[in-house]
Amino acid sequence: MSAATTLSTGSPVTAPAPDHRPDTPAMVSVDCPAKTNLTLEVGASRAEWGGRHELDTIYCAISLTDTVSATVKPTGTGFSLDLAGKHLGDLASSSADMRRNHAAMALFAMAEAAGREPDIALTIDKRIPVGAGLAGGSADAAATILALDKLWGLNWPIERLREVAATLGADMPFCVAGGYARGTGYGEVIEPIDEGSETERALRADGYAGAVLVGAYRTQLSTPDVYRLFDAIGAGSGDRNHLQKAAIRLHPRSGQAVDAALEAGARHAFVSGSGPSVVAFTPTPAVRRQVLAAWERSGAVDRIIAAEAPARPHIHPHLSVTVAR
Ligand SMILES: C[C@@](CO)(OP(=O)(O)O)[C@H](O)COP(=O)(O)OP(=O)(O)OC[C@H]1O[C@@H](n2ccc(N)nc2=O)[C@H](O)[C@@H]1O
Numbered sequence: 001m002s003a004a005t006t007l008s009t010g011s012p013v014t015a016p017a018p019d020h021r022p023d024t025p026a027m028v029s030v031d032c033p034a035k036t037n038l039t040l041e042v043g044a045s046r047a048e049w050g051g052r053h054e055l056d057t058i059y060c061a062i063s064l065t066d067t068v069s070a071t072v073k074p075t076g077t078g079f080s081l082d083l084a085g086k087h088l089g090d091l092a093s094s095s096a097d098m099r100r101n102h103a104a105m106a107l108f109a110m111a112e113a114a115g116r117e118p119d120i121a122l123t124i125d126k127r128i129p130v131g132a133g134l135a136g137g138s139a140d141a142a143a144t145i146l147a148l149d150k151l152w153g154l155n156w157p158i159e160r161l162r163e164v165a166a167t168l169g170a171d172m173p174f175c176v177a178g179g180y181a182r183g184t185g186y187g188e189v190i191e192p193i194d195e196g197s198e199t200e201r202a203l204r205a206d207g208y209a210g211a212v213l214v215g216a217y218r219t220q221l222s223t224p225d226v227y228r229l230f231d232a233i234g235a236g237s238g239d240r241n242h243l244q245k246a247a248i249r250l251h252p253r254s255g256q257a258v259d260a261a262l263e264a265g266a267r268h269a270f271v272s273g274s275g276p277s278v279v280a281f282t283p284t285p286a287v288r289r290q291v292l293a294a295w296e297r298s299g300a301v302d303r304i305i306a307a308e309a310p311a312r313p314h315i316h317p318h319l320s321v322t323v324a325r
């Protein structure tokens, strides 16, 4: 079991800003779920989108979360970012530029949109595997947007928060609200699939709800590399995720994990987005045990995480914050 790694920009929170408005929370924490794609149809690459491809996808958030906390710092002290977790992937490398972290980018985008200074201390408690096809970076950006909306007392409508998110990445607008949604454009145009709607009922009837198992890896896949290989080899016959064939070509163990889960009785098992992680829907405790046993026996995954689908972000305002002296 790897020990937790903590990274910091080195300018910790000394105390909440003295001019902090008493009617707004001193700190806001947000638990933001990971994302998978129940379908992912990939079309042409569009030059006007910087080479991003046309997508038609059904997003589904799952209850594997990162927690982002935002605390107001004294005016003029700038931002700070502390990152902790046992599986930080390439975020743990000394060369990782904290200003390019998706949470920091979301802070700067929200500060510009709101006309505020980014004198904010961000902490990320990271559990979503990095570079896994689970939109962990987008989840952290979405959590930061939600936290600042509450911390700064903006209370903007979801559409405005999605507009800010869309400037940062394709699957960030979805992460702002989670649940189920259809994504089009390059993934940023979101049509929520509301609870109780015909589409949502059909997804549940088709087994796309309830207990899931995530097969995670120490390896990351580069999303651009997977899309580039997709351009060269196309989608696998019958694959609901058009990137699955390319992801498995780059990371064959994901294909072994999909096959093992399906043979063990999973209702659905597929590569999550650009991978390498694999998501299996296990409709009964017996099937869950069989998939766990199959993955452990085959060695097809490095780590197994249990979760539920669908899921949504949870916002926790803290009226006071205790600062370690
Ligand atoms: C593949 C998907 C499926 O939901 O998710 P992940 O598996 O990464 O989580 C997304 O399309 C990833 O979205 P995201 O990771 O936000 O992509 P961006 O940062 O916007 O773009 C990163 C790179 O991915 C490629 N890209 C992304 C989106 C898109 N519709 N077409 C693309 O070709 C481009 O090479 C782009 O430069």
Ligand SMILES: Nc1ncnc2c1ncn2[C@@H]1O[C@H](COP(=O)(O)OP(=O)(O)O)[C@@H](O)[C@H]1O
Pocket (backbone or CB within 6 Å): 090, 091, 100, 101, 102, 103, 124, 129, 130, 131, 132, 133, 134, 135, 136, 137, 138, 140, 141, 220, 221, 223, 274, 275
């Ligand atoms: N807060 C963050 N969490 C995860 N990855 C991040 C974050 N900020 C920047 N990144 C970078 O974004 C890349 C993609 O990360 P992630 O969103 O986890 O993967 P994916 O796009 O496959 O779902 C990683 O290589 C990582 O270096």
